[in-house]
Structures are given as structure tokens and as C-alpha cells.
Amino acid sequence: MASITHPGHEHEHEHHGPPSGIMRWLTTTNHKDIGTLYLWFSFIMFLTGGVMALTIRSELFQPGLQVVDPEFFNQLTTLHGLVMVFGAIMPAFVGFANWQIPMMIGAPDMAFARMNNWSFWLLPPAALLLITSFFVPGGAAAGGWTLYPPLSTQMGMGMDMTIFAVHILGASSIMGSINIVTTILNMRAPGMTLMKMPLFVWTWLITAYLLLAVMPVLAGAVTMLLTDRQFGTNFFNAAGGGDPVMFQHIFWFFGHPEVYIMILPAFGIVSQIIPTFARKPLFGYSSMVYATASIAILSFIVWAHHMFTVGMPVTAQLFFMYATMLIAVPTGVKVFNWTATMWRGSMTFEAPMLFAIGFIFLFTIGGFSGIVLAVVPVDIQLQETYYVIAHFHYVLVSGSLFALFGGTYYWLPKWTGYMYDETLAKTHFWLSMIFFNVTFFVQHFLGLAGMPRRVPDYALQFADFNMISSIGAFGFGFSQLLFLYVIIKCVRGGAKATDQVWEGADTLEWTLPSPAPYHTFETPPQVSFDEYHVQNVQNVHNK
Amino acid sequence: MNAAQPNLVMLRKLLIVAIAMFAFGYAMIPFYKKICEVTGINNLLQPDTLAEERPQIDTSRLLTAELDANTRGLPWQFKPLQSSVQMHPGELVEVMYEIKNNSNREITGQAIPSYAPQLVSQYLKKLECFCFSKQTLKPYEARQMPVQFLIESGFPADIKTISISYTFFELPGSGTALTDASGKTGKN
Numbered sequence: 001m002a003s004i005t006h007p008g009h010e011h012e013h014e015h016h017g018p019p020s021g022i023m024r025w026l027t028t029t030n031h032k033d034i035g036t037l038y039l040w041f042s043f044i045m046f047l048t049g050g051v052m053a054l055t056i057r058s059e060l061f062q063p064g065l066q067v068v069d070p071e072f073f074n075q076l077t078t079l080h081g082l083v084m085v086f087g088a089i090m091p092a093f094v095g096f097a098n099w100q101i102p103m104m105i106g107a108p109d110m111a112f113a114r115m116n117n118w119s120f121w122l123l124p125p126a127a128l129l130l131i132t133s134f135f136v137p138g139g140a141a142a143g144g145w146t147l148y149p150p151l152s153t154q155m156g157m158g159m160d161m162t163i164f165a166v167h168i169l170g171a172s173s174i175m176g177s178i179n180i181v182t183t184i185l186n187m188r189a190p191g192m193t194l195m196k197m198p199l200f201v202w203t204w205l206i207t208a209y210l211l212l213a214v215m216p217v218l219a220g221a222v223t224m225l226l227t228d229r230q231f232g233t234n235f236f237n238a239a240g241g242g243d244p245v246m247f248q249h250i251f252w253f254f255g256h257p258e259v260y261i262m263i264l265p266a267f268g269i270v271s272q273i274i275p276t277f278a279r280k281p282l283f284g285y286s287s288m289v290y291a292t293a294s295i296a297i298l299s300f301i302v303w304a305h306h307m308f309t310v311g312m313p314v315t316a317q318l319f320f321m322y323a324t325m326l327i328a329v330p331t332g333v334k335v336f337n338w339t340a341t342m343w344r345g346s347m348t349f350e351a352p353m354l355f356a357i358g359f360i361f362l363f364t365i366g367g368f369s370g371i372v373l374a375v376v377p378v379d380i381q382l383q384e385t386y387y388v389i390a391h392f393h394y395v396l397v398s399g400s401l402f403a404l405f406g407g408t409y410y411w412l413p414k415w416t417g418y419m420y421d422e423t424l425a426k427t428h429f430w431l432s433m434i435f436f437n438v439t440f441f442v443q444h445f446l447g448l449a450g451m452p453r454r455v456p457d458y459a460l461q462f463a464d465f466n467m468i469s470s471i472g473a474f475g476f477g478f479s480q481l482l483f484l485y486v487i488i489k490c491v492r493g494g495a496k497a498t499d500q501v502w503e504g505a506d507t508l509e510w511t512l513p514s515p516a517p518y519h520t521f522e523t524p525p526q527v528s529f530d531e532y533h534v535q536n537v538q539n540v541h542n543k
Numbered sequence: 544m545n546a547a548q549p550n551l552v553m554l555r556k557l558l559i560v561a562i563a564m565f566a567f568g569y570a571m572i573p574f575y576k577k578i579c580e581v582t583g584i585n586n587l588l589q590p591d592t593l594a595e596e597r598p599q600i601d602t603s604r605l606l607t608a609e610l611d612a613n614t615r616g617l618p619w620q621f622k623p624l625q626s627s628v629q630m631h632p633g634e635l636v637e638v639m640y641e642i643k644n645n646s647n648r649e650i651t652g653q654a655i656p657s658y659a660p661q662l663v664s665q666y667l668k669k670l671e672c673f674c675f676s677k678q679t680l681k682p683y684e685a686r687q688m689p690v691q692f693l694i695e696s697g698f699p700a701d702i703k704t705i706s707i708s709y710t711f712f713e714l715p716g717s718g719t720a721l722t723d724a725s726g727k728t729g730k731n
Contacts, residue, residue, distance in 0.1 A: 111550045174561050182553040216561050220568025235572065238655050239615070239712030246575050250568055311661060313582060 026121070029113035030518060031098045036415075037120050038095030039408075043484070045087030045127060050477050052080040057439075057473040059456050060466050073456035074142035075158075079130060081145025082162065085262070086169045087127055089396065092404050093265040094119075094176050097204050099415065101180060103509035103516060104198045106189025106525045111182035112175075119175040126168035133158040133165075144454060146251055149236035149244045153228050160229065163222045170219045177208035177215075184208075189508070191527035195289070198507045199282060202289050203268030206296045210257045210264070213300075218254040221247060245310050252303035260299045263363075263395060264292060266403030267334060270356045272507065273410050274338050277353035278345025279504035284337040291330035291337075298327045308379045317376045324374035328367065335364055350502075351425035355406030358433050359399060366394025369444065384454075387447025393440045405432070405483065412490055413497035417515030420490040428486060431479035438472030590675055591668040593693075600633040601696040607704045608694075610638060617713035618646040619680070624687070633696035640673065641687050642711070644680035651679045652711040659706040666695045667707075677714060 019027065028034060056076050059067045068076065098116065102109055110116045133140040138156020141147065152159055184205045188197070197205075224235040225247070234240025236247045275282045282288065304312065304320040338360055347353070369391040373379050382388060405428070412420050442465040451462045458466065497514040508527065512520050608630070610623035620643040630636045644650055654674040658664050673688035680686065694705070 112554065178554060178557045178561075181557055182550050186549050186553060212557060212560050213564050216563075216565035217568040217571075220565050224569075239653055239710075240714070243575070243579075246572065249575060250571055253568075253571065 027117070029109070029117050031102050031110045031113070031116065032415075032516065032518065034110075034116050034120050035095045035097075035099030038091050038098060038123075041120070041123055041127075042088045042090075042092035042095060045083055045091070047480070048127075048131065049080050049083035049088055050480065052076045052083065054473060054477050056080065057470040060458070061470040062467070063458055063460055063463050065457055068456070070456045071139065071142060074144075074454065075134065075140040077454050078141050078143060078145055079134070082130060082141075082165075083127075084396075085145065085258070086166070087123075087130070089262050089400050089404070090169075090173065091123060093204075093207070093262070093400075094173075096200075096265065096269065096404075096407055096411075097176075097180055100411065100509065101183055101201055101204060102187075103512065103520055104201050104507050105184065105187065105192050106508050106521045106527060107183055107187035108519065108522045108524075110179050111187060112179050115175050116179055119172045119179065122168050122172040122175075126165040126172070129161045129165040129168070133161040136161065146248075146255070147222065147225065148251075149225065149228070149247050152225055153236060160226065163226045166222045167219055170215045173211050173215045177211040180204055180208040181212070189521065189524040189527050191529070192508075195286060196527070196529055198268075199271035199285070199288055200265070200268035203264040203271070203292050206292050207261050207264045210261050210296055210299070214254040214257040214261075217250060218258075221250040221254065224250075245307075248307045248310060249303070252306045253300075255306065256303040257296070257299040259392075259395070260295055262400050264295070266359070266363075266400045267292065269403045269407035269410070270338065270359050273352045273356040273406055274341050276410070276502050276504040276506075277350060277356075278342045278347050280341055280345045282337070283340035283343075284333070287333055288337055291333040294330040295327060298323065298330070302327065305374055305379070308376050309383050321374055321376050325371060328371055331367055335360060335367075350409070350422060351420070351429055352406045352410035354426060354429040355402045355409065358429065359402045359406065362394055362398030362402065362433075362436070366391055366399055369394060382447055384452055385447035386443040386451045386453055389453050390440050390443035390447060393443070397440070398436055402432070405429075408487070410502075411509075412487070413501045414509055414512070414514050414516055416491050417497055418490050418494035419497050419501075420486050420494065424482060424486045424489075428479060428482045431482065432476060435472045435475035435479055439469050439476055440472070442468050442472075590670055590672070593668060593670075598633045598635075598693060599696050600631050602631050604632065604700060605629050606632060606694055606698070606702075608636075608638075609704060609706045610640075611706055611708035612640060613708065613710040614652075615710050615712050617650055617652055617711060619644055619650070619652065619711055621709075621711050630694070632694050632698045635670070635691060635693045637671075637689050637691045639687050639689055640709070641685060642678065642680065643685035644683055647682040649679065649681050651677050651714045653677050653714050654709045654711050657708045657710065659708070660702065662699070663694070663705045663707075666698045668693050668695060674709060678711075 025033065025037060028037075055068060056073065059065070059073055098110065101107070130140075136157050138158055140158040141152065141155060141162040143151030143155065143159075147159075147162070184197070184201055224233070227233040228235050228237060228242070234242040236242045236244045238244065271282055271288060302320055302324045304316060305324045308317055308320070338356075342357075349357075369387070373382060373388065373391055409420060409425050446462055446465050446469075449462065451458055451466075499513050500510045501514060502510075508521075508525065509516065511525070606629065607627055609627045610625065612621045612623055614621050620641075622641055624639040624641060628636055628638050642652075654672075656672070656674055658667060669690065669692045671689060671691040673690065678686070678688070690707075692707075
């Protein structure tokens with residue numbers, strides 16, 4: 001990480017420049033440095049989780065057991081989920097928040113700069129705990145990323161390491177969200193009222209509140225697991241009067257808001273990209289804000305749709321089914337608003353826009369399969385099948401991850417000062433788009449035909465679709481090396497980026513020079529908006 | 544620094560939210576148990592009461608209940624005296640189980656029932672069961688214990704055979720500081 005320094009700092013005229021070498025990154029309190037650290041960390045974890053996914057897919061290439069033991073296979077599926085959710089997607093969005101939020105609201109830095117450093121540096125030890133748990137006796141946790149008891153109360157010390165890792169990651173997320181909420185509420189530039197904030201900032205404000213509300217609940221749930229395992233409590237042990245099903249309720253009370261934690265910032269990124277490349281203001285700005293808030297609030301009353309088969313009363317099933325379907329309404333508002341923003345816009349299709357359009361297209365497919373799964377009788381049939389796998393990869397990979405790719409290309413010129421290689425970036429998009437669908441579209445058919453998830457071997461009739469899916473997975477995985485290459489190439493140099501970078505870009509960060517100087521907005525800019533909501537900025541000290 | 548003051552106030556408020564939500568996670572447990580109690584879900588360890596004094600017996604069909612007994616992590620022998628019992632829906636039957644402590648220490652255990660298929664639990668009414676209380680056995684003591692139950696006559700006709708299974712788990716002598724017997728022995 002340290003080897004890839006941010007170009008443009010060394011020759012800046014700072015009164016207190018950062019220390020050089022590794023100490024710069026260990027001790028940094030600069031939001032841009034910390035954002036960079038988050039982004040590189042999440043990319044490394046993305047590749048780590050990707051290697052696990054490819055090992056899983058090579059085992060599933062053919063029926064029978066060829067590559068790994070079933071025990072190790074279960075460890076891989078578990079850790080793939082944990083690493084991708086807590087190590088890749090979430091830190092990547094926090095990285096975007098660190099880089100962009102202060103620049104988009106005209107703040108000099110995050111509210112608690114030292115705590116910000118802490119939030120990041122808690123992540124590598126947690127990641128190390130997760131990865132090294134493969135090498136302890138008994139191996140890594142193997143009961144699925146949801147850590148359901150009684151499996152999770154029985155495994156070896158790999159499970160304890162996972163529990164500690166989740167504790168640390170939770171603490172990091174909570175500190176990060178406190179920082180983000182305080183920055184957004186207290187440090188906006190004069191004239192930047194709440195309802196004038198860029199939508200990316202809005203979605204992160206709501207996400208941060210969600211994190212604050214549910215990460216402590218997850219911490220509580222894994223603490224109960226830990227005391228059940230080590231200190232003789234019986235929260236989830238039926239013999240001692242506990243109930244394993246209760247864990248599922250507590251976990252999904254965290255888990256459902258968690259899936260929106262992973263998608264709301266993606267909505268925010270897409271809501272920045274689409275107006276820029278359609279060269280029109282975002283259609284229905286305030287409805288976007290209210291839709292985001294509605295999704296967040298509804299996310300607290302739908303958790304039991306993850307557990308329709310545990311044996312709950314029909315009235316409860318109906319309540320959770322209707323509440324879940326209700327979420328499609330604000331989500332639909334968002335999709336229609338993005339579409340309406342593009343309507344009659346002067347669109348160009350650079351890589352960020354391609355990823356944003358790919359996002360809308362594929363995320364909507366994932367949303368629809370979600371509505372299918374919300375229907376109780378259908379869900380009882382499809383529970384724990386590959387249909388569910390296909391559903392959540394459509395919303396997490398072609399949803400969250402595509403938005404992250406798009407956001408990276410969108411802001412990379414501002415971060416590095418150079419334009420990325422547009423041809424290679426477009427190639428990356430088309431490879432990702434094609435191979436993603438090859439991998440996951442067929443998994444709908446596998447699920448409908450009854451192939452269960454979390455199995456290393458399967459019946460012969462599933463062989464063809466699994467082979468197609470594995471080929472797609474390897475294509476998708478190797479396409480990401482192209483992404484890495486494009487980024488490194490862009491960090492090292494290229495065509496100079498202009499300050500505005502994109503013709504239609506109008507938020508505050510585009511008023512800064514490219515690359516963004518180490519310290520920005522030390523004097524808050526004066527922001528005002530005319531009757532067409534077009535932003536005017538005065539008094540920008542590009543320091 | 545004065546400029547930092549509002550931020551610190553905000554920090555304190557948000558920290559309180561986080562701590563309150565941690566406590567909320569724990570508060571879900573009594574809440575969950577109360578809901579289960581009120582709605583009658585998961586009522587495994589309480590005697591049932593019959594809605595009518597003399598339940599209607601459906602003599603037109605016979606059900607077979609396979610009886611199963613297991614121990615988990617304690618040196619007891621545990622078996623039903625008959626491997627299965629036949630009855631009409633609505634008919635009250637009594638079966639006997641036997642436990643024997645094969646060790647030289649006093650052990651307290653708790654039996655947890657389990658039924659197959661799952662929907663049996665809605666129709667099975669138990670009037671008496673050794674699982675309603677803890678069982679303490681002195682060294683090498685043996686005991687026979689009854690279970691009185693009936694399957695309500697509304698039970699679906701397409702199911703002819705059901706399984707009733709009990710598993711004994713060890714409770715430490717005090718009965719309060721319970722350890723997870725399954726966790727300690729379940730690793731192999």
C-alpha cells in the first residue's frame with residue numbers, strides 16, 4: 001500500500017506535510033489518505049474473497065469431489081461471505097465516504113480525524129484473524145457467514161477468532177459511522193443545507209445511522225455466541241433453556257438493515273454518476289431522499305423473511321411478506337427517478353456511466369428475484385437453494401460492486417489527477433457484465449431445479465449449469481485484474497485531468513484542482529443555489 | 544477548542560445510541576421468550592391443557608408413534624420400554640421410558656423433546672412428561688418415567704407414522720450455572 005503514494009502531494013506547498021514512508025500511512029489523520037487506505041484494503045480483501053470464490057467454483061465445476069474436502073469447502077463458503085461483506089464491500093464504501101464526503105459538503109476533514117485513523121487500522125488485525133483462522137486446528141468457521149448455532153457453538157477455535165474479528169470490525173464500523181454522521185451534520189459549508197446535499201452524502205448519512213443501530217446488535221449476538229461457547233451461558237442452547245432460533249431473529253435484525261448498508265451508498269454513487277453523464281439534474285431529488293429514508297426504516301421490520309421456514313405463525317409470515325414487498329415501492333421510485341434523469345438527457349457512455357446503467361439493469365433483476373423470494377410459499381420452496389445465491393449476488397455484485405467500480409472510475413481523475421484509460425475501463429465493464437451474467441444467471445435455474453446451496457457435490461442433472469457458472473466465475477475473477485491494472489496505470493500517470501473532469505459534473509469536489517490537494521476547504525466555501533438548483537460556489541481557497 | 548464542542552456533544556449522543564442498541568440486542572431475549580409464551584409457540588417443556596374434558600376419539604384410523612431416546616454428553620442409559628405405540632387420534636396413551644446412571648457420580652439432566660414431522664408439535668398434547676422437570680440420578684440409580692400424551696383428532700390423515708424423540712443433556716448440580724454439554728463433546 002505504502003508503495004503507491006498519492007501523486008501530487010510531494011511537491012505541494014504544505015506547511016505541515018505528511019511524514020514520508022510507512023509512518024505517513026500508520027499515523028495519518030487525513031481523510032484522503034484514510035480513504036485511500038480503506039479502498040486498497042477493500043480491494044485486497046476483494047481479491048482474497050475472490051480466490052475463495054474461485055476455489056468454490058472449481059470444486060463445483062463438475063459433480064463429485066475433486067479439488068477440496070467438504071469440510072474445507074464449508075470453511076470457504078463461510079469465509080467468502082464474511083470477507084466480502086465485512087472486508088470488501090463495507091470498507092470500500094467507507095473509503096468513498098472518507099474521500100468524498102468532506103469534499104462534497106465543503107468540510108476540511110472528517111470530524112474526528114484521529115478516531116478515523118483508528119477505524120481504519122482496526123481492520124487489518126480483524127482481517128488477519130479471519131484469514132489465519134484457516135490454519136488453526138479445526139480450521140476456519142464453517143457454519144455459513146450467518147454463524148447460526150448450534151453449528152457455531154460447536155466448532156473449534158476458528159469460530160472464536162471469527163467472533164473476535166466481527167467484534168473488531170463492528171467497533172470500526174461504529175466509529176466510522178459516528179465520524180460520518182458528525183461530519184455531515186456539523187461541518188457542512190455555509191449554504192449547504194440538508195436538502196441541498198449531494199445524494200451520495202444523503203445516502204451515507206442514512207447508512208451511518210443504520211450502522212449505528214444494528215452493528216451493536218450484531219456485536220451482542222456474537223458476544224452471546226462467545227459466552228455460550230466459553231463461559232457456560234445458554235442463550236442458544238436448548239438443553240439449558242435457550243433457543244437456537246432466537247439467534248436467527250437477533251442476527252437478521254442486524255442482517256436485513258446490513259444489506260441496505262451495503263446498497264444505499266451504491267444508490268448514492270449511481271445518483272451522482274447518472275446526472276453527470278445525462279447532463280441533467282437528478283430527477284426527483286427530494287423523493288430520492290425520502291425513498292432512501294423509507295427503505296432504511298422499513299429494513300427494521302422485515303428481518304424474518306430470511307427465516308420463513310423456522311416455524312412461525314401464518315400471521316407473522318404474512319406480515320413479513322407484505323412488509324418486504326412494501327420495500328419495492330421506494331426502491332421502484334429510485335429506479336424510475338434514475339430512468340427519468342436519463343430521459344432526453346445528452347448522454348455519453350464513459351465507463352462510470354456504463355457501470356451505472358449496468359447497475360440499474362442488473363440490480364433491478366436482483367430486486368425482482370427478491371420480490372419472488374418474499375412470497376412465503378415460493379420462499380419455502382426456494383429457501384437455501386441457488387436461487388437465493390443468484391438473488392443476492394445480483395444485488396451485491398452487480399449492485400454494490402458495480403456501483404463501486406463506477407464510482408472509482410468517476411472520481412479516480414479527481415483522486416489521482418490523471419485520466420484513466422477509457423478503452424481498458426470499458427473493456428473491464430463489458431467483461432464484468434458478460435461474465436457476471438454467465439456466472440449468476442444460470443444459478444436461478446439451478447435453484448428453481450432444486451440445487452441446495454453450501455454443498456460441495458451435487459446431483460448429475462445440475463452439471464451443465466454448474467460448468468457454465470464456473471467458467472463465468474473465472475472470467476469475472478480475471479477481469480478484475482484488468483481493473484487493478486487500469487487503476488495502477490492511472491495512479492502512475494496519463495492524460496492530465498481537468499478540474500471539472502466531466503462536463504456535467506457540478507458538485508463541490510469538482511471545483512477543486514485535480515488531483516485534490518492534501519488539504520481542501522480549510523476555509524469553508526460559500527455555496528448558493530439558484531432557482532434551478534444549480535450550485536454557485538464562491539471563495540474557494542484551493543489550499 | 545470551541546469549534547470542536549458541538550462535535551463532542553454529537554459524539555456523546557451517538558455513542559449512547561450505540562450502547563443502547565447493544566443493550567437492545569440483549570433485551571430481545573426476554574421479549575422473544577414472552578412472545579413465545581403468549582402465542583404458545585415453542586411450548587416444549589410445559590404440560591398442555593386439553594380444550595375439552597373428553598377429547599373426541601377418531602376410531603376410524605390408527606397412528607403409529609415411533610419412540611426414540613438419546614443422550615448427549617452424559618453417561619446415562621436412556622430407552623423407551625417399547626419401541627413404538629399405536630393409537631387412534633384423540634386417544635390418551637401412556638408410554639414408559641427408563642434412565643439409568645452408569646457413573647459413580649450424581650448427575651442432573653434435562654430432556655428436550657423433538658418431533659417428526661414438524662407439524663406434529665401442533666397436534667401433540669402432553670399431559671405428563673419427565674421433560675417437564677430436571678431429573679437427578681444418584682450413582683447407578685435407575686428410574687422409570689411415564690409420558691402421557693394424545694394426538695388431536697384433527698391430525699392430517701395422510702400421516703400414518705410419527706416420531707417422538709427425547710434427548711437428555713447434562714445440567715451441572717447447581718442447576719443455575721449451566722454448561723453447554725453439547726459444545727464440549729460435540730467437536731468430534
